[in-house]
Each structure stands twice: as structure tokens, then as C-alpha cells.
Amino acid sequence: MSLPTEHQKQTASAWFETLRNRICAAFEAVESAVAGPNPASNGEPGRFIRSAWQRSPEGEAGGGVMAVMRGRVFEKVGVNVSTVWGEFSEPFRKEIPGAEKDPRFWASGISLVAHPCSPKVPAAHMNTRMIVTSEWWFGGGGDLTPVFPVAADTADFHAAFQAACDGYRADAYAEYKAWCDRYFFLPHRGEPRGVGGIFYDRLNSGDWDADFAFTRAVGEAFLDIYPRLVRRHMDASWTPEERQAQRIKRGRYVEFNLLHDRGTRFGLMTGGHTEAILMSLPPDVAWP
Numbered sequence: 136m137s138l139p140t141e142h143q144k145q146t147a148s149a150w151f152e153t154l155r156n157r158i159c160a161a162f163e164a165v166e167s168a169v170a171g172p173n174p175a176s177n178g179e180p181g182r183f184i185r186s187a188w189q190r191s192p193e194g195e196a197g198g199g200v201m202a203v204m205r206g207r208v209f210e211k212v213g214v215n216v217s218t219v220w221g222e223f224s225e226p227f228r229k230e231i232p233g234a235e236k237d238p239r240f241w242a243s244g245i246s247l248v249a250h251p252c253s254p255k256v257p258a259a260h261m262n263t264r265m266i267v268t269s270e271w272w273f274g275g276g277g278d279l280t281p282v283f284p285v286a287a288d289t290a291d292f293h294a295a296f297q298a299a300c301d302g303y304r305a306d307a308y309a310e311y312k313a314w315c316d317r318y319f320f321l322p323h324r325g326e327p328r329g330v331g332g333i334f335y336d337r338l339n340s341g342d343w344d345a346d347f348a349f350t351r352a353v354g355e356a357f358l359d360i361y362p363r364l365v366r367r368h369m370d371a372s373w374t375p376e377e378r379q380a381q382r383i384k385r386g387r388y389v390e391f392n393l394l395h396d397r398g399t400r401f402g403l404m405t406g407g408h409t410e411a412i413l414m415s416l417p418p419d420v421a422w423p
Contacts, residue, residue: 139271139343147265147347148218148243154263154354155216155245159183159202161362162214162249166206171370175252181206183214188408196221201411205418208369210252213414218243219405223268227404232337233268241267242405244275245354246398248415249361254381255368257281257288258329258388260415261357262398263350271343273350274336276311277357278319279364280329280388282381288364289330295360296333299352303345311335321391328391336397382421389420 139147166180181204189198199217220241228234244264251258263275279292293312300308315334320327333353338346392399392415402412 138267138269139265143343143347144241144243144265144267147350148216150347150351150354151216151218151243151245151263154351154358155200155202155214158214158247158358159204161358162204162209162212165362165365165369166204166208168366169208169369171253172372173253175207175210176370178207181209188411190219190221190407199408199411201408201414203414208251208253208256208365210250211418212247212249213411214245214247215411215414216243216245217407217411219407221405224404231266231268232272233270237269239268240405242401246415247357249365250385250417251365251369253369253371254282254373254377255371256365257284257368258385258417259357259361259364261354261361263354265347265350271339272336273338273346275350275353276315276332276334277353277361278315278329278332278334279361280384282377282384284330285368288367292330292332292360292364295356296353299349299356300333302352303349307335307349308333319391321387321395323394324387324390326387328387379421382419383423385417385420386422389416392416 163182169176183202183204185200185202187200190196197219199215201215203213205211222238223231223234223240228238242264244262246262249259258280261277265273297308300311311333312331315331318334340346399412
């Protein structure tokens with residue numbers, strides 16, 4: 136199995152940066168448009184603050200850019216991109232396909248988590264990535280975590296990802312939806328994290344162009360649907376009781392990301408930027 140060329144690697148990492156820029160612009164437009172009566176609508180629209188980081192002082196092992204916004208709609212949203220390379224540590228090699236044969240790796244991707252101010256607006260996650268060891272693959276997906284699920288929101292979110300999947304392979308949506316339902320599940324609670332979406336990993340059909348096109352389509356699907364869902368509900372008022380329900384729901388998010396999330400573990404085990412890795416954690420949480 137031939138590995139991706141340097142041009143293919145650069146093409147993938149450039150796409151993740153382009154998608155980051157487009158998502159940030161869309162979210163800032165949402166911040167400018169909110170007009171609801173709730174306290175979070177006061178003040179100036181939020182804007183992303185970007186900070187670069189490197190895996191080593193010399194930068195020879197890559198790095199990334201963390202973009203975080205706190206505003207009137209988004210209490211905290213992060214859109215991070217990174218491209219890193221090096222060698223896996225000895226204990227971690229057996230967990231990564233191809234790493235026991237050769238510990239060297241290259242990885243690039245985008246990771247997004249949005250925690251809205253309003254409990255009426257669903258939280259969301261999306262990430263896509265490309266990883267190269269002695270093998271190569273794409274992975275990622277997106278899922279929705281509402282405090283108060285709305286059937287139309289759930290249907291539209293899934294429809295967006297189904298369209299992306301249908302353009303790749305006829306049975307992809309059913310497979311990746313089921314994978315998402317299994318993955319974003321809290322076994323110690325016996326409950327799903329949210330209303331699902333899609334999740335895929337180790338995607339290597341042997342056709343890099345087709346797999347990369349699908350990964351782009353996943354990002355495009357999220358960019359299309361999620362801002363529209365936010366705009367549906369961002370001007371609705373909420374009660375203190377609804378806010379408390381949101382804080383408790385966020386606690387489930389923390390539990391999953393710290394106990395079960397593979398991306399969190401991968402980032403920490405490969406010397407990533409701790410603040411960027413833990414960007415997914417919400418700013419205000421409660422446990423009953």
C-alpha cells in the first residue's frame with residue numbers, strides 16, 4: 136500500500152485550514168446577527184482569537200493554531216487546526232495501526248466544539264483528520280448535543296451528513312451513523328451523549344482522492360447545517376431552570392471527553408498543545 140505523497144499531505148492540511156477560516160467567518164456572522172432578549176445578547180459580538188503553538192521550540196515537529204471565541208451566542212467555541220509529525224512513544228505504538236512496524240507518524244486535522252450560551256441552542260462537535268504511519272487513513276465526523284432535543288433539528292442535522300455519505304458510498308450513512316451511536320455513548324451512565332450524527336475512522340478505500348473528497352464533504356455538511364440550527368434558536372429566551380439543565384448536560388460532555396474520547400488521548404500522547412486539546416471542555420458545568 137503506497138503512502139500519500141507530500142503534495143497530498145499538504146493538500147489535506149491546507150483544506151483543514153481553509154475549512155477553519157470559513158467556519159470562523161460563519162460563526163462570527165452569527166454573533167453579529169443575534170438580537171434576542173437574553174442577557175447573552177448584550178455587549179459586542181464575539182470574535183475569534185487565534186494563538187499558534189509548536190510541538191518543539193524549533194518547530195521541526197509541527198504545531199497548530201487554536202482559535203477560540205467567547206461571545207453573545209457562543210459561550211465558548213474553539214476551532215483548532217494542527218499538523219504534527221514525529222515518533223509515537225513506546226507504550227502508544229501498539230494502539231495505533233502501523234506504528235509497531237514503524238513509530239513515525241504524520242497527522243493533520245481540524246477539531247471543533249461549540250458550547251452556546253443558550254440552552255435552546257444545541258452544542259456541536261466536528262472533526263476530520265488524516266493520519267499517516269506505515270499505513271494511512273482519514274477519520275472524523277460530527278454530532279449534535281442538544282439540552283432539549285428538537286425533532287426537526289435532529290432530522291436536518293442527520294440529513295446533511297447523509298447527503299455527504301450518499302455521495303461517497305450507498306451504505307456509508309447507515310454504517311457511520313451506527314458507529315457514531317456506539318462511540319458517543321457513556322457506558323457508565325447508560326446513555327448517549329446527544330442525538331448522534333456520523334463517525335468514521337481508519338477510512339482507506341485505496342483511493343486517496345475519493346476518501347479525501349468524502350472528508351471534505353463532511354466538513355462542508357457541518358458548515359452548511361450547524362449555523363442554520365443556531366440561528367433557529369439563538370434569539371429565544373430561557374429560564375434559570377433551563378440554564379441549570381444545560382450545565383448538567385455539559386457535565387456529561389466533560390465525562391465523555393476525559394474518559395472515552397480517542398482524540399483527547401491521541402493529542403496528549405503525541406505531545407500536542409494541552410489547552411488546544413482540552414478546548415472541548417465547556418466553560419460552566421454542574422453536576423446534580
